[in-house]
Amino acid sequence: MSDVVNTILEMKDIKKVFPGVVALAGVNLKLDKGRVLGLLGENGAGKSTLMKILAGSYKPDGGDIFINGEKTDIKGVLDAKRLGISIIYQELSLCPNLTVAENIFAMNEPVRFGLIDDNEMNRKTKELFEELEIDICPTVMVKELSISSQQMVEIAKAVSVKPQIIIMDEPTSALSSKETETLFKIIRKFKDEGTSIIYISHRMEEIFAITDLVSVLRDGQYIGTVETGHTSVEELIKMMVGRDMDKVYPHKDFKYIRDEKLLELKAYTKKKYYHDINLFVRPGEILGLYGLMGSGRTEIVKGIFGILKKDSGEMYMHGKKVSINDPFDAIENNIAFVTEDRKNEGLVLTASVYENVSMANISKFLNRFRLINEKQEVATTEKHIKDLKIKTPGVYQTVNKLSGGNQQKVVLSKWFEIEPELLILDEPTRGIDVGAKYEIYKLMIELAQRGVGIIMISSELPEILNVSDRLLVINEQRIIAELDPKETSQEEIMTYITRRGETSGPSA
Amino acid sequence: MKQVGPQLKNFTNLKFVKSYGGVLAALIALMVLFSFLSPHFLQTNNILTVLAQVSIIAILAYGMTFVLMIGEIDLSVGAIVALCGIVLGVMLSSGQGAVVSIIIVLLVGALAGLFNGFISAKFRIPTFIVTVATMGIFRGVGYAITDARPIQIEDPIILFLGNAKLFDVIPVPVVIVVMLLIVAHVLLSKTKFGRQAKIVGGNKVAAEYVGINVRTLQMKIFMITGIAAAISSILLTARLYSAQPNAAGGYELDAIAAAVLGGTSLSGGYGTVIGTFIGALIMGVINNGMNLVGMPYFYQQIVKGLIIIVAVYIDVRNKERMLSK
Amino acid sequence: MKQVGPQLKNFTNLKFVKSYGGVLAALIALMVLFSFLSPHFLQTNNILTVLAQVSIIAILAYGMTFVLMIGEIDLSVGAIVALCGIVLGVMLSSGQGAVVSIIIVLLVGALAGLFNGFISAKFRIPTFIVTVATMGIFRGVGYAITDARPIQIEDPIILFLGNAKLFDVIPVPVVIVVMLLIVAHVLLSKTKFGRQAKIVGGNKVAAEYVGINVRTLQMKIFMITGIAAAISSILLTARLYSAQPNAAGGYELDAIAAAVLGGTSLSGGYGTVIGTFIGALIMGVINNGMNLVGMPYFYQQIVKGLIIIVAVYIDVRNKERMLSK
Amino acid sequence: GCGGAPKEEGKDNPEEKTIKIGASILTQSHPFYVSIKNALEEEAKNQNVQIDIAVADQDLNRQISAIEDFINKGVDAIIITPVDSDGVKGAIMKAKEANIPVVTVDIKANGVEVDSHIATDNFSGGMIAAEAMAQYLEGKGEVGLITYPEVQSVRDRIDGFKKTAATHEGLNIVTELPGRTREEAKTASEDMLTSKPGLVGIFGFGDDMAIAATAAIAERGSKAIVVGFDGLEEARKSVDQDNAFKAVVVQYPDKMGSVGVINAVKLAKGEAVEKVVPVTPGLYITGKGFIDVTVENDKVNLTLE
Ligand SMILES: Nc1ncnc2c1ncn2[C@@H]1O[C@H](COP(=O)(O)OP(=O)(O)OP(=O)(O)O)[C@@H](O)[C@H]1O
Numbered sequence A: 001m002s003d004v005v006n007t008i009l010e011m012k013d014i015k016k017v018f019p020g021v022v023a024l025a026g027v028n029l030k031l032d033k034g035r036v037l038g039l040l041g042e043n044g045a046g047k048s049t050l051m052k053i054l055a056g057s058y059k060p061d062g063g064d065i066f067i068n069g070e071k072t073d074i075k076g077v078l079d080a081k082r083l084g085i086s087i088i089y090q091e092l093s094l095c096p097n098l099t100v101a102e103n104i105f106a107m108n109e110p111v112r113f114g115l116i117d118d119n120e121m122n123r124k125t126k127e128l129f130e131e132l133e134i135d136i137c138p139t140v141m142v143k144e145l146s147i148s149s150q151q152m153v154e155i156a157k158a159v160s161v162k163p164q165i166i167i168m169d170e171p172t173s174a175l176s177s178k179e180t181e182t183l184f185k186i187i188r189k190f191k192d193e194g195t196s197i198i199y200i201s202h203r204m205e206e207i208f209a210i211t212d213l214v215s216v217l218r219d220g221q222y223i224g225t226v227e228t229g230h231t232s233v234e235e236l237i238k239m240m241v242g243r244d245m246d247k248v249y250p251h252k253d254f255k256y257i258r259d260e261k262l263l264e265l266k267a268y269t270k271k272k273y274y275h276d277i278n279l280f281v282r283p284g285e286i287l288g289l290y291g292l293m294g295s296g297r298t299e300i301v302k303g304i305f306g307i308l309k310k311d312s313g314e315m316y317m318h319g320k321k322v323s324i325n326d327p328f329d330a331i332e333n334n335i336a337f338v339t340e341d342r343k344n345e346g347l348v349l350t351a352s353v354y355e356n357v358s359m360a361n362i363s364k365f366l367n368r369f370r371l372i373n374e375k376q377e378v379a380t381t382e383k384h385i386k387d388l389k390i391k392t393p394g395v396y397q398t399v400n401k402l403s404g405g406n407q408q409k410v411v412l413s414k415w416f417e418i419e420p421e422l423l424i425l426d427e428p429t430r431g432i433d434v435g436a437k438y439e440i441y442k443l444m445i446e447l448a449q450r451g452v453g454i455i456m457i458s459s460e461l462p463e464i465l466n467v468s469d470r471l472l473v474i475n476e477q478r479i480i481a482e483l484d485p486k487e488t489s490q491e492e493i494m495t496y497i498t499r500r501g502e503t504s505g506p507s508a
Numbered sequence B, C: 001m002k003q004v005g006p007q008l009k010n011f012t013n014l015k016f017v018k019s020y021g022g023v024l025a026a027l028i029a030l031m032v033l034f035s036f037l038s039p040h041f042l043q044t045n046n047i048l049t050v051l052a053q054v055s056i057i058a059i060l061a062y063g064m065t066f067v068l069m070i071g072e073i074d075l076s077v078g079a080i081v082a083l084c085g086i087v088l089g090v091m092l093s094s095g096q097g098a099v100v101s102i103i104i105v106l107l108v109g110a111l112a113g114l115f116n117g118f119i120s121a122k123f124r125i126p127t128f129i130v131t132v133a134t135m136g137i138f139r140g141v142g143y144a145i146t147d148a149r150p151i152q153i154e155d156p157i158i159l160f161l162g163n164a165k166l167f168d169v170i171p172v173p174v175v176i177v178v179m180l181l182i183v184a185h186v187l188l189s190k191t192k193f194g195r196q197a198k199i200v201g202g203n204k205v206a207a208e209y210v211g212i213n214v215r216t217l218q219m220k221i222f223m224i225t226g227i228a229a230a231i232s233s234i235l236l237t238a239r240l241y242s243a244q245p246n247a248a249g250g251y252e253l254d255a256i257a258a259a260v261l262g263g264t265s266l267s268g269g270y271g272t273v274i275g276t277f278i279g280a281l282i283m284g285v286i287n288n289g290m291n292l293v294g295m296p297y298f299y300q301q302i303v304k305g306l307i308i309i310v311a312v313y314i315d316v317r318n319k320e321r322m323l324s325k
Numbered sequence D: 001g002c003g004g005a006p007k008e009e010g011k012d013n014p015e016e017k018t019i020k021i022g023a024s025i026l027t028q029s030h031p032f033y034v035s036i037k038n039a040l041e042e043e044a045k046n047q048n049v050q051i052d053i054a055v056a057d058q059d060l061n062r063q064i065s066a067i068e069d070f071i072n073k074g075v076d077a078i079i080i081t082p083v084d085s086d087g088v089k090g091a092i093m094k095a096k097e098a099n100i101p102v103v104t105v106d107i108k109a110n111g112v113e114v115d116s117h118i119a120t121d122n123f124s125g126g127m128i129a130a131e132a133m134a135q136y137l138e139g140k141g142e143v144g145l146i147t148y149p150e151v152q153s154v155r156d157r158i159d160g161f162k163k164t165a166a167t168h169e170g171l172n173i174v175t176e177l178p179g180r181t182r183e184e185a186k187t188a189s190e191d192m193l194t195s196k197p198g199l200v201g202i203f204g205f206g207d208d209m210a211i212a213a214t215a216a217i218a219e220r221g222s223k224a225i226v227v228g229f230d231g232l233e234e235a236r237k238s239v240d241q242d243n244a245f246k247a248v249v250v251q252y253p254d255k256m257g258s259v260g261v262i263n264a265v266k267l268a269k270g271e272a273v274e275k276v277v278p279v280t281p282g283l284y285i286t287g288k289g290f291i292d293v294t295v296e297n298d299k300v301n302l303t304l305e
């Protein structure tokens, strides 16, 4: 009896079919009041689709939804809102042309004499941010924020309406550990107030840190629900992938780092973006860059790739001085760059999978008449689809129809395809499931073994500690420490960052 | 009138300069230039004439700003002006009173706009194509109604609206254009409706996610554009003392140019009615100034093209500078 | 010619139907309709006439497809046609040979396009505005050169290109338009250049990050459009036996409509030259059919608008259905 | 070869079938051409023949396409008001190849012979307008022109006006502004009156322009007079009233249209017609209506009193 009272949401036998794909083949989900339910599944398992149905932006092809035990028909996003369901979508969905406050209060603006009261709106936003401990100016335009800040705005927007159910679809994929902490604080606060939360993530440690229960989907099927306290990473992975996976990180059996400098930066500087960057990467080496949000990691690698062109400093490849002024120069020098923002910087959403895979390297696919050999493109793409287990109905599918994680895999394929000497990866495993992560790490290691130098930015400390050979810590647009990942610990890194923050704070 | 207060103070503060600095600079530069080139340019009378001349395009451009705001376009507004003018002429000459006729004309404009909005939203056809098509349709209907003949207008109320001067100085169209400026500005930048338009223009997906019915909004926006065209047609008809089926040819491009000069983005999400008004003034000043200087027609076309490019460039550069501060 | 092989087989397979099914269906429906309405419609002679009539717009529309592909627009192509025609007339009447004149005309077209591309890419001004402005500029220059007077053309080579018939049957413009169809189709869908255009149209930032110089590409694309306009102008001038400074008014809209009818997206990233050709044929068939039926002009405008809407709708719906299979 | 096919068909049984005429007119958006069009239709009804009217919208290419379509359709005669004298040549040649007789109305065709031409002389008309203007102004003062240089007939009118104006020493053309529609013409008139406060006369190349100028003058309280061209009903009414519009050169679109059809029908039946039918423009002035006017040896003879 008490069970009925406590169950706030039940989804039964939900079905959804897309052209060529059965996204959901009869899925069940149960959510209790005041609890956090983790939702796990490989890329393309159907998590986001299920959540979009709950949020009213997709119509299910079958199944029932019960809210507080009552059968409910969610016809559109407004119905969902009315029922107290709030969602943070996997893909950022803010208006770049509006301010932070205007985005948060979109369709919900405070009104005076029939006109929007901007002052009131900004004031309320400021209050909300203070309550949530978010440090963003309410009147700044969203397009001027970094992705991580935009994600925080999304979070604030979702909770601002005091919903009874909050859906969070990979909210931390664009956040660093500090902001993740802020998010967890918010989650706990709302949970204590009786709000229920559905939490999707591919990061196991987060699942264990914040959820009470975990439901698992596989290939659009409901696999089961377990209590977080009574399960293990291994069990969850087995539920997700359907087989045992003994480890999350592959062994780097035989390291093969040549003692020469593939890339070297000397005093690389761009005003307002990065300062006095001295670093090198050796062939076969994986160099990790770690730092907090806004620390400038992305800017440094954009500098290397010629997007944020340096003002001063020198770059050497193989000891020879090179000058890289734009991405074209960078690619000419065999550098590849997987950007952190796949939607805006990585993919052509309206183009097909194979066109995305071949786009950085189209010259390779020309026949003797200098015409594109589509067969070869398709064959190559199919190889990548197999290697990275990209879930798609085919090479001709347009990329916007893929799940987030699979889109990320397409971006990776694009850059693996040019067979670079230096591979820069900015949050490469963002949104990627554990199984595929393993494949990607393996590919990185294989590339390294062939003599490729890799720079990897990651906000996941365990990942960066396990995968990189050498670690640079970035803070306030500078390199502040070089560490050996084998010797260091999460605690040591955090003290570097915070200590630096304390000492340099007043002087900056 | 009370609710207009809050944003009127913008006129005196930095935000105003920040928003309109580039286009204002272009306008002032042009005015200085022409006042040197022609002694007649800066006369009060001439300035008022320019304002009256500009009123027709300006009102069209207000409407256009709304469509551009949601990332769409309306190439049929010139044709709607012509059609509405014809309807006005037919109504008046069939003995209807001015007020009834005006109401009917506004209705026809709204319906024409609704047709555009409905067809494009319902059948998901790009508005560029829908309105290129309806441009032909509305004009065709206009021609067919009168068999391409103009209709003379003698109604004193209509003629008053287009030609009279308040206190013997200020042309009535100028009063109307300024009043509509305030209404349109408040509607676009201060109401929920305007905000929804901005959201749709910024990110259609996000708009749907927050529960905006994008299709309904699009229909409403096209109705506004249609109504603006209808108002414009009343002033134009009065100004010409007749309804002309071939009136307002190519005005759609002038209206778009005015809006873009004023900083409205063609891809949606950015734009202000005040900027659009300034943009329309720039166009009007160029035309008037070159006429006063007596520049030959061919060179007028060339110079006008160059000035538009330079003016938009000033605005683009100005915005970039503002952002980088 | 050899390299054309691979995609020619498309003509026989399902992909062809899939890509062009909607617009082909619309074309065939129209042809069936008109062959019922007029006994003259399906005569070989008339079909060839339609093809020849369509050639000028079709070639313009090929160029337009490239610009639309990268998400830009060119409203100045009609003016470039007029300007190039005038240049051709001036060259010929100053005693230059046809070949030299043609080369110069192609150069002028390319330069005009380059001007559009350069100004918009370099100063980051929306191409809509740049080309609205250059529309005036190019036309103004054309008028100024001849003081708005036409120039008669008597050169046999030029007249041959526009008016002669191969084997006494196939009009030369038809041969040219089909040859250019193949060239443009291969360029757009089979070369690196074409693929880059598609990528730029889909996502400019992503394009830059894979090393595409978006600005240079944009300039090249506008040059292609300019050259297409120049070729068009040669055929038109021959057809008119004279260079007309006011020629090709409004052709930009027809070219855009043809491209969009053929499935090219106005926001970039999608489009095929073959589709565009079919789109141009639809426009030509509508005009010809209504003339044969003897429909009054006003109704022609109305019907044409309606047919464009229906044709695009068929295409939109067809694409959705294809995707949902 | 194949080009001959339609002609046989067209000529099959001329006696049995009703005669079909194709007419391509320059534009539909000027009242003058609307009048021609209506006259064509009316006369066709009188003659009991079928007529298809295609509107070229001032696009020569469209006009040529329409003529091609008439040929393919096998009409028995074609009437054209050419968009351009030189440019229409190709289409007329095609019609001749197909043995279809061609009649031109209002504007002549260069470089090719047509079967009949119903001529209005726009150049002489311009001269008449200038002479009338000069006499009203007693041969002196500043005059402005509203023009539309893209159109041949307008260029001819303006050239004729300038020629006669030059013979009056005191008469100076001080400004020329474009005004292609009534709206543009009104703006142009306003700006003329602003920039040339001494203006005493405005010539508008068409009725719309003259009427617009008249309105602008009235609103400004200027003393300038207006002379117009075309002289359809609305313009003649305006001339009758007490305003700035003093005189209008009158063309006879009704007559031109009906003669066009009459000649086309005759040609279709194989009868002979006059090669050139001249229609001299008239002059309509305030207070008197039509007055006599002739043009001889580049000199205009008219008296206002
Ligand atoms: N709009 C769409 N059209 C066609 N197919 C779609 C669409 N949206 C999703 N799919 C397909 O449905 C399946 C489920 O996608 P969904 O986004 O729900 O996966 P997910 O579990 O959220 O994956 P990820 O972890 O990568 O985000 C995928 O195979 C995807 O390709």
Ligand SMILES: Nc1ncnc2c1ncn2[C@@H]1O[C@H](COP(=O)(O)OP(=O)(O)OP(=O)(O)O)[C@@H](O)[C@H]1O
Binding pocket: A143, A144, A145, A146, A147, A148, A174, A175, A176, A291, A292, A293, A294, A295, A296, A297, A298, A299, A340, A459
């Ligand atoms: N387009 C932009 N315009 C203005 N400021 C920007 C822009 N992009 C980034 N910034 C600012 O630059 C700083 C560093 O950016 P960013 O957050 O991308 O660095 P990061 O170290 O890679 O962090 P993360 O990847 O975790 O977000 C931030 O303060 C951000 O607001």
Ligand SMILES: [Mg+2]
Binding pocket: A047, A048, A049, A090, A169, A403, A404, A405
């Ligand atoms: Mg997902």
Ligand SMILES: [Mg+2]
Binding pocket: A297, A298, A299, A340, A426
């Ligand atoms: Mg980053």
